[in-house]
Amino acid sequence: MNKAVAAFIIFLCSSIVQAAPFRIALFAENDAESVALAWKFANTIRQAEPFSRMGNQLEIKVYPDQANSLKCVAGAMGIPHLLSCNTAHMNQTKAQLKANRIIAVTARLKGAAGGSSTVLGNDLRPGTPVHELFHTFGMGDEYDYPSRQHYLAYCNPPRFYPNVIPLLPSRSYVSDAEARTRHKKDIPWFSEIKPATLITTGTQLGTTGGLYPKEDAAFYRGGECSKWIPTWKPYYLETVMVRTEQVNVMPLHSKIAIRVMEAEMGRKIQLLNATTSSSGDRRVSENFLRRIFKAVSGATLDGQGKKSGKAK
Numbered sequence: 001m002n003k004a005v006a007a008f009i010i011f012l013c014s015s016i017v018q019a020a021p022f023r024i025a026l027f028a029e030n031d032a033e034s035v036a037l038a039w040k041f042a043n044t045i046r047q048a049e050p051f052s053r054m055g056n057q058l059e060i061k062v063y064p065d066q067a068n069s070l071k072c073v074a075g076a077m078g079i080p081h082l083l084s085c086n087t088a089h090m091n092q093t094k095a096q097l098k099a100n101r102i103i104a105v106t107a108r109l110k111g112a113a114g115g116s117s118t119v120l121g122n123d124l125r126p127g128t129p130v131h132e133l134f135h136t137f138g139m140g141d142e143y144d145y146p147s148r149q150h151y152l153a154y155c156n157p158p159r160f161y162p163n164v165i166p167l168l169p170s171r172s173y174v175s176d177a178e179a180r181t182r183h184k185k186d187i188p189w190f191s192e193i194k195p196a197t198l199i200t201t202g203t204q205l206g207t208t209g210g211l212y213p214k215e216d217a218a219f220y221r222g223g224e225c226s227k228w229i230p231t232w233k234p235y236y237l238e239t240v241m242v243r244t245e246q247v248n249v250m251p252l253h254s255k256i257a258i259r260v261m262e263a264e265m266g267r268k269i270q271l272l273n274a275t276t277s278s279s280g281d282r283r284v285s286e287n288f289l290r291r292i293f294k295a296v297s298g299a300t301l302d303g304q305g306k307k308s309g310k311a312k
């Protein structure tokens with residue numbers, strides 16, 4: 001093959017591959033247990049929707065804190081299992097690594113924390129890494145907070161999330177259509193609710209529990225500050241934002257995560273289809289190369305032999 005042609009093809013390939021992935025850094029306290037725990041969390045996240053379908057558009061790596069400055073502690077804001085670590089050190093490391101997210105990991109403490117400074121401790125349920133990561137994409141808790149500490153920390157004033165909102169309903173509604181008209185602008189996930197799914201039960205606001213398929217978004221009472229303020233969530237069953245015994249990611253959660261990642265990356269994410277094998281993707285890129293070969297040299301991959309066809 002002509003050297004210039006080869007260089008051109010390498011250039012094309014590298015410019016396709018080199019678009020930066022969405023980077024998640026798991027920043028572990030500098031001991032073997034914490035590092036091992038971080039790798040375990042990395043695998044859990046990799047296997048969950050939508051991350052499992054991002055291929056090389058997602059990078060999850062573990063970094064031990066060689067400066068020993070994370071210094072995580074439990075009991076933040078008076079909540080026993082709420083962990084916090086050296087936020088300034090986390091942010092500095094995040095910038096150095098050019099990471100989109102940084103999550104501190106400590107095997108010394110039990111508990112976790114979400115939001116702007118995410119921490120994962122020991123003794124966690126399988127869904128917790130994804131749950132806390134989803135908080136960093138702006139999602140709220142779909143379980144009802146149990147304590148006054150939670151109320152003081154999160155409910156005054158109540159917050160709005162793409163998957164949980166406070167909303168004071170009217171005393172009664174004439175019809176479901178009326179409720180939809182009145183509240184469609186209030187409900188961030190309104191476009192996800194199928195036309196046949198009622199958001200009222202009789203004259204009252206709120207979908208009847210258990211009536212629709214579990215993946216269908218609707219409008220249920222519950223989540224966050226629901227014990228104190230009328231609060232609403234999209235799913236009746238227990239999603240990963242309710243319980244973390246399972247990694248139960250719902251379509252809305254995937255969509256929100258993708259939307260946020262795309263905004264940060266400044267480009268579309270091409271999800272690998274679960275039903276398409278990776279050979280499908282390889283075929284696309286081989287077809288692409290075939291066209292390039294034809295365009296530049298008049299040769300075809302087959303004409304060059306299989307060896308050059310498989311070259312990266």
Ligand SMILES: [Zn+2]
Nearest residue numbers: 114131135141
């Ligand atoms: Zn949470």
